[in-house]
């Protein structure tokens with residue numbers, strides 16, 4: 001059984017994810033990426049960027065600022081409508097999302113419902129609901145709580161609370177407001193997409209799901225601008241591409257499913273989420289939505305700038321429709337960690353090994369001298385380390401016995417371990433150990449870079465060297 005506790009504990013123990021401000025007791029729903037976590041997150045961002053931008057001739061990248069004109073959040077509807085329904089326990093003051101409490105007793109509610117609608121359902125079911133912290137049933141009424149995080153910037157005003165700027169609640173607004181700039185400064189023509197990776201901030205009410213729901217997180221979003229008549233065709237293409245992307249990322253088909261939204265916002269044409277089987281059950285990993293022309297129409301209205309598109313061949317003028325792919329880096333990291341987590345019985349012991357897809361593994365190669373007190377072995381291992389680290393993320397480890405070193409590397413998912421032993425001094429070969437099978441082959445030192453590269457690309461380990469008996 002892969003539990004949340006096991007993953008959270010491994011993440012802290014092995015330097016993947018730490019609670020933010022840990023020495024001060026943590027800071028709710030915020031996490032820091034440790035040495036291996038940041039390598040994993042970077043590998044995930046690289047894969048996403050490669051799929052979305054590098055391999056596509058019709059999608060370009062962007063990095064817009066976190067702070068934007070406050071009017072943008074009015075135009076987008078976030079100031080008036082970006083809110084979750086909240087109740088507070090009158091006894092222990094724990095705040096909970098009403099739709100989540102209702103979900104636990106099998107009653108459907110939607111965070112997008114109005115305060116009246118949600119309160120009606122809440123009151124009908126109040127007797128069955130318990131505070132998740134103290135177990136009592138003493139709730140306030142349901143209120144909508146805005147998720148935008150307010151800030152102040154510059155010294156424009158003393159009453160910044162009344163005229164705030166916001167930390168962006170989603171990255172895609174930076175894409176919408178740069179649509180015209182990109183169109184005017186590059187060679188893209190409809191249909192085309194703009195992709196970006198960056199921070200987003202939300203005042204989330206519940207803070208109990210590790211990386212799944214945090215108040216500061218990275219989003220990877222791609223907005224695709226299309227002719228209105230092509231919206232649904234392009235939408236289906238995007239859905240297929242996104243499903244394949246997760247399979248290529250190593251998530252198993254049976255751990256993924258489509259979740260069709262039952263209540264569409266008024267402007268949306270279609271909305272599906274790709275759900276992943278997290279340790280607490282299937283939940284949203286990514287949203288793939290057909291958004292009509294809502295976004296560009298709203299920004300046209302609020303900015304006064306015409307954001308319509310003129311087809312240079314036909315002369316047709318229209319406001320492009322948008323289809324969107326949106327996913328959090330943290331949720332992807334969490335899914336990849338869950339998928340990789342493996343406990344295996346080896347003899348009488350349980351081996352814990354993170355079977356990351358090789359392209360995502362935070363460390364590709366660990367290099368060991370067999371014994372730390374033999375200077376010739378240490379020198380040889382250091383030479384190999386210095387050579388390989390120019391191409392791969394490597395670790396040098398001479399601490400403890402070799403079994404212990406392997407266990408540590410298994411827990412961080414290092415793809416291969418290379419040991420310089422006494423035979424190395426004779427014939428310039430090393431043993432290379434495969435993380436997944438624990439089999440060992442003998443490889444010539446000058447061939448190491450090529451062999452590691454081929455293993456990362458997915459070639460069969462055992463065919464790349466001489467099997468050690």
Ligand code: GAP
Pocket residue numbers: 169170171172202204211212213214215217219221284285286287326327328329330331
């Ligand atoms: N632009 C559309 C948008 O932001 P969303 O469903 O609110 O839609 C998209 O968010 C994705 O961002 C989610 O599918 C999830 O992967 C990630 N995400 C949203 N809120 C998050 C949070 N509080 N913590 C971590 N990831 C989050």
